[in-house]
Amino acid sequence: MSATMREMRLVLAGFGGQGVLFAGKVIASCALLEDREVSWLPSYGPEMRGGTANCSVTLSDEAIGSPLVTAPDALVAMNQPSFDKFIEEMEAGGVCVVDTTLVVDTAAAERRDVRLCAIPAATMAEEAGLKGLGNIVLVGKLWAETRFCERDTLDAAIEHCVPARKAAMVEKNKQALTLGIEG
Amino acid sequence: MAQNANGKNKVLMKGNEALAESAIRAGCRFFFGYPITPQTELAAYMAKMMPKVGGTYLQAESEVAAINMVYGASAAGARVMTSSSSPGISLKGEGISYMAGADLPGVIINVQRGGPGLGGIQPSQSDYWQATRAAGHGDFQMIVYAPSTVQEMCDVVTDAFDAADKYRTPVMILADGMLGQMMEPVVLPEPHDPSTLPEKPWATTGHRGQRAHNVVNSLYLTADELEELNVQRYERYAVIQRDEQRAETYLTEDADIVVVAFGASARIARSAVNAAREAGIKAGLVRPITLWPFPDDVLEATTSTAKAYLVVEMNMGQMVDDVKLVVSGRAPVEFYGRAGGVIPTPAEVLERICALNAEAGE
Numbered sequence: 001m002s003a004t005m006r007e008m009r010l011v012l013a014g015f016g017g018q019g020v021l022f023a024g025k026v027i028a029s030c031a032l033l034e035d036r037e038v039s040w041l042p043s044y045g046p047e048m049r050g051g052t053a054n055c056s057v058t059l060s061d062e063a064i065g066s067p068l069v070t071a072p073d074a075l076v077a078m079n080q081p082s083f084d085k086f087i088e089e090m091e092a093g094g095v096c097v098v099d100t101t102l103v104v105d106t107a108a109a110e111r112r113d114v115r116l117c118a119i120p121a122a123t124m125a126e127e128a129g130l131k132g133l134g135n136i137v138l139v140g141k142l143w144a145e146t147r148f149c150e151r152d153t154l155d156a157a158i159e160h161c162v163p164a165r166k167a168a169m170v171e172k173n174k175q176a177l178t179l180g181i182e183g
Numbered sequence: 184m185a186q187n188a189n190g191k192n193k194v195l196m197k198g199n200e201a202l203a204e205s206a207i208r209a210g211c212r213f214f215f216g217y218p219i220t221p222q223t224e225l226a227a228y229m230a231k232m233m234p235k236v237g238g239t240y241l242q243a244e245s246e247v248a249a250i251n252m253v254y255g256a257s258a259a260g261a262r263v264m265t266s267s268s269s270p271g272i273s274l275k276g277e278g279i280s281y282m283a284g285a286d287l288p289g290v291i292i293n294v295q296r297g298g299p300g301l302g303g304i305q306p307s308q309s310d311y312w313q314a315t316r317a318a319g320h321g322d323f324q325m326i327v328y329a330p331s332t333v334q335e336m337c338d339v340v341t342d343a344f345d346a347a348d349k350y351r352t353p354v355m356i357l358a359d360g361m362l363g364q365m366m367e368p369v370v371l372p373e374p375h376d377p378s379t380l381p382e383k384p385w386a387t388t389g390h391r392g393q394r395a396h397n398v399v400n401s402l403y404l405t406a407d408e409l410e411e412l413n414v415q416r417y418e419r420y421a422v423i424q425r426d427e428q429r430a431e432t433y434l435t436e437d438a439d440i441v442v443v444a445f446g447a448s449a450r451i452a453r454s455a456v457n458a459a460r461e462a463g464i465k466a467g468l469v470r471p472i473t474l475w476p477f478p479d480d481v482l483e484a485t486t487s488t489a490k491a492y493l494v495v496e497m498n499m500g501q502m503v504d505d506v507k508l509v510v511s512g513r514a515p516v517e518f519y520g521r522a523g524g525v526i527p528t529p530a531e532v533l534e535r536i537c538a539l540n541a542e543a544g545e
Contacts (some may be wrong), residue, residue: 025195025366032195032368040195040366044221045305045524065454066447067365068526 003147006061006133009060009069009155013054013101014078016124019135023076024055026139029157030149031059039067058144059148074146076138077103078121079148090114097142099134115143119183133176140180192369199224199363201371202292203232204355205340205433206264206533210377211290212238215252217245217271219358220304222294225266229473242312247272251279255289258399262377266292268360269310270301272318274382279353280319284401286385286416288347290340292356294363297524305524306360310498311501315355315475322413326354326427327474329445333367338369339472341372346427348381350419359497361447361526391431397425423476430478431470431487434460438467439543440536441485443506444495445471448520448527456530462533464540474502482509490543492516495532497525515539 010027012020017117021042031038042055056069073094077083077101087096092113098106101122121142122151130137143154158173196204203225226242233240239256243249249265256263256539267275272293279421282289294309297303297530313329325347328339339356347354387397387514403409435441435451444452459466469485471478491514494503500518507516519535521527 029195032193035193037366038195038368041361042364044360044364064367064450065452065457065529066451067361067367068524070528115538120508 005010005074005148006059008057008074008148009072009091010057010058010059010074010076011054011089012057012078013074013082013086014102015051015134016127018053018078018136019076019132020053021055023135023139024057026136026154026157026161027059027142027148028057029160030153033153033156033160034149037064038059039064041067043144050132051092052079054086055080062069074142078135078138079103080105084109087111087114087183091142092150095142095145097138099138101134115145117141119180121180124183126178128179130158130176131170131177136173136176137183140177141183142180143177144181185363190539192410193368193430194329195366196333196338196369197357197364197366198223199294199355200228200484201333201337202266202340202358202363205337205372206290206344207232207238208372209262209341209344210375210516211262211264211344211356212236212377213253213256213261214238214240214248215243215256215263215265217243217249217267219268220270221306221363221392222266222268222292223297225292225294225363228269236373246274247278247301250275250282253284253289253291254278254285257282258285258288260383260388262348262380264292266294267349268294268296269298269307270281274312276319278319279325280321280323281326281402282353283319283323284321284352287353287399288344288351289353289396290347290356291356294361295357296417297522302412303524304360306362306447306526307497307522308357308359308448309522310496311474311498314355314478315505325349325352325355326423327358327514328354328360328477329455329472329474331446331449331470333362333365335472336362337369337372338397348383350423351385352419357419357446358391359447360524366432382442390442427473429472429479430481432469432481433470435467435469435485436488437465438485438492439465440466440467440493440540441489441491442466442493442495442532442536443471443482443502444468445474445502448495448497451527452532454529455536458533459519459536459540462537464536466536466540470479471502477509479506479509482506486510486513489514489541493532493535493539494520495527496520497527498522515536
């Protein structure tokens with residue numbers, strides 16, 4: 001556990017369908033709800049069409065310049081190609097949360113200056129009856145490592161982001177958060 | 184939704200969606216478009232929301248058809264909008280010229296991508312010349328707004344509709360793929376009821392035997408008559424140039440190095456200016472919010488301190504001429520840009536500021 005990260009330049013990356021854009025939106029909404037500055041920028045280019053997706057999220061107390069995060073101090077990686085690509089771009093002293101369900105090789109990246117937090121998020125979610133919520137387990141883990149907002153704000157952001165037609169998913173998302181925080 | 188310190192409701196919205204919602208709130212009830220990355224969310228939002236406010240959304244068979252539908256709705260007095268991205272805007276050029284020739288208001292949004300040709304789909308600012316010089320044929324200009332945040336996109340939509348109606352001219356909002364795709368917190372403008380907007384006595388709404396026919400037309404075969412219309416239009420343009428210039432300045436009061444950047448690249452330039460100040464360099468930023476009329480007056484004011492100018496754009500240097508026209512040889516005007524959809528980093532811009540500062544100190 002570390003000090004609160006009020007300023008965070010985060011990349012979330014994985015395959016399309018794993019929910020990296022939604023997870024980024026949850027984190028961005030935390031800053032919205034706390035009336036801080038925030039930007040969220042998705043990849044929409046050829047890499048997305050090739051099956052991988054990522055988004056840049058910046059949380060700050062100051063006006064945000066480029067919303068494109070090129071040297072992240074936090075990374076959430078949900079697949080091997082995303083881990084391999086973005087770990088190299090990270091700032092020294094950053095935090096990398098990886099889902100070991102699909103990221104099987106973290107040893108190759110020789111980034112001893114980055115704090116690596118590896119959990120089998122998708123597997124943990126599935127075993128807890130929360131299939132498909134590995135992304136939110138990782139948000140919980142990232143929060144546990146960085147405290148990027150108040151704890152209550154996380155739950156409020158879930159309520160904010162889950163569409164009304166999927167209201168039944170609110171509780172499951174909250175459980176996934178807890179699973180990540182305690183995991 | 185969240186309450187901010189002023190008690191206003193803030194929402195997290197994509198730039199494309201914020202443009203669409205703000206247009207509806209500005210009283211726009213007609214949207215005609217055709218899908219193209221990276222602006223498609225704008226049209227999709229209109230498709231979903233227009234029917235709920237009694238408006239019309241229509242996906243045309245092409246960009247050319249869409250802009251001509253805009254011409255028609257505008258002639259009938261409606262607040263109307265279309266949007267596209269660079270290659271689609273080129274297709275709309277003919278219709279924009281016809282609107283200018285017929286003195287028709289309307290808002291055209293360009294969420295730019297890299298060009299020329301089909302180019303790419305990544306963010307770019309390479310339609311500056313097209314927007315400010317020659318969106319179509321003939322003697323005409325249009326007001327061009329270049330917002331740099333999602334909040335400012337909301338704000339200029341209202342201004343764009345008001346200016347279009349006031350001056351009877353097409354107005355362009357020049358955004359880009361970054362601004363269109365990103366989400367930021369915004370306070371949306373208050374909604375206008377279209378029935379409360381100023382009347383348009385020139386519109387072809389049906390004379391009901393009460394007045395002479397109104398005619399909306401851009402074809403004038405008598406040269407003298409057409410010349411006179413052009414002269415009158417340029418008198419209006421002179422008023423626009425006098426009254427509608429808009430720019431933001433940041434730390435320019437004592438600036439040695441003045442960076443000039445608009446839209447998305449201004450965000451990057453601002454970070455670089457902050458970093459330069461931390462390194463002890465007196466850098467500042469002029470950010471044109473209107474590209475036409477170009478904010479000559481604000482830029483002129485910086486020439487008393489500036490030792491050098493750095494124009495930063497996501498293109499090959501299209502705004503440089505406009506800056507040089509104002510600076511007029513009193514200081515060097517250098518350029519740094521990335522093209523084709525590559526986004527410059529603050530570190531790259533900082534490097535140029537440092538180099539210029541070193542040269543200026545010699």
